[in-house]
Amino acid sequence: xxxxxxxxxxxxxxxxxxxxxxxxxxxxxxxxxxxxxxxxxxxxxxxxxxxxxxxxxxxxxxxxxxxxxxxxxxxxxxxxxxxxxxxxxxxxxxxxxxxxxxxxx
Amino acid sequence: xxxxxxxxxxxxxxxxxxxxxxxxxxxxxxxxxxxxxxxxxxxxxxxxxxxxxxxxxxxxxxxxxxxxxxxxxxxxxxxxxxxxxxxxxxxxxxxxxxxxxxxxxxxxxxxxxxxxxxxxxxxxxxxxxxxxxxxxxxxxxxxxxxxxxxxxxxxxxxxxxxxxxxxxxxxxxxxxxxxxxxxxxxxxxxxxxx
Numbered sequence: 001x002x003x004x005x006x007x008x009x010x011x012x013x014x015x016x017x018x019x020x021x022x023x024x025x026x027x028x029x030x031x032x033x034x035x036x037x038x039x040x041x042x043x044x045x046x047x048x049x050x051x052x053x054x055x056x057x058x059x060x061x062x063x064x065x066x067x068x069x070x071x072x073x074x075x076x077x078x079x080x081x082x083x084x085x086x087x088x089x090x091x092x093x094x095x096x097x098x099x100x101x102x103x104x105x
Numbered sequence: 106x107x108x109x110x111x112x113x114x115x116x117x118x119x120x121x122x123x124x125x126x127x128x129x130x131x132x133x134x135x136x137x138x139x140x141x142x143x144x145x146x147x148x149x150x151x152x153x154x155x156x157x158x159x160x161x162x163x164x165x166x167x168x169x170x171x172x173x174x175x176x177x178x179x180x181x182x183x184x185x186x187x188x189x190x191x192x193x194x195x196x197x198x199x200x201x202x203x204x205x206x207x208x209x210x211x212x213x214x215x216x217x218x219x220x221x222x223x224x225x226x227x228x229x230x231x232x233x234x235x236x237x238x239x240x241x242x243x244x245x246x247x248x249x250x251x252x253x254x255x256x257x258x259x260x261x262x263x264x265x266x267x268x269x270x271x272x273x274x275x276x277x278x279x280x281x282x283x284x285x286x287x288x289x290x291x292x293x294x295x296x297x298x299x
Binding site: 005006007008009010011013014015016017018019020021022023024025026027028031032033034035036038039040043050053056057 | 122132219283
């Protein structure tokens with residue numbers, strides 16, 4: 001038997017042992033559900049927060065649609081050569097309901 | 106492919122937008138890697154599960170700090186390593202093992218190594234038990250650096266990124282960790298062989 005143990009060699013051998021035995025990567029069944037349940041318990045999603053999140057997500061597409069419709073409307077008016085102002089257009093629309101019965105009489 | 110994989114980026118954006126359910130695919134994708142990491146630092150399975158759960162809860166709460174200029178996995182691994190380090194510091198033991206406390210298998214392996222190092226294979230279970238016992242006696246910083254540098258073979262730069270320590274601090278701690286490990290081995294073997 002050797003009188004003195006070679007500690008450097010022992011250290012290298014033990015490190016090599018740790019390298020040759022990597023830890024397992026098994027996951028307990030349904031672990032991800034447990035994480036989600038924990039998060040849901042921390043942040044209960046009520047109706048209003050869900051609605052707010054949905055509206056927030058729809059804000060950009062809504063603005064884009066309004067912009068496209070506005071440009072299209074403007075282009076149509078200019079192309080048709082009509083010089084109708086917005087105020088006159090609104091007035092005729094509002095009074096259309098009032099004028100219609102008189103016309104039918 | 107950009108640093109953040111497309112699927113990850115979509116799920117992360119959805120979670121940030123308030124869709125909690127989109128976090129589940131991220132957990133499913135990375136949980137096995139986080140479990141393997143946590144098992145390097147904790148032995149009891151209940152402790153391992155606690156660590157992994159804490160990593161994902163932290164990831165959810167800190168998701169707004171993820172910039173997306175590196176893969177999500179790297180960001181998550183940083184969180185995992187730092188959580189494991191916190192665990193080691195919280196469960197630090199100042200217990201020292203002597204040779205007489207080793208199991209029969211560990212003692213036998215060590216005796217064979219002392220007689221003929223080639224006769225003590227590193228693949229044996231006794232060697233694994235011995236190295237686990239030795240790692241458990243190291244200080245948290247030493248254990249972390251030995252695991253990352255010596256066992257996992259990570260570079261100084263990688264360790265710097267994972268731990269947040271400077272490169273010079275990583276080198277100093279690696280040097281000290283090797284010395285601490287040799288001191289620990291010397292103490293275990295002293296009574297019998299030294």
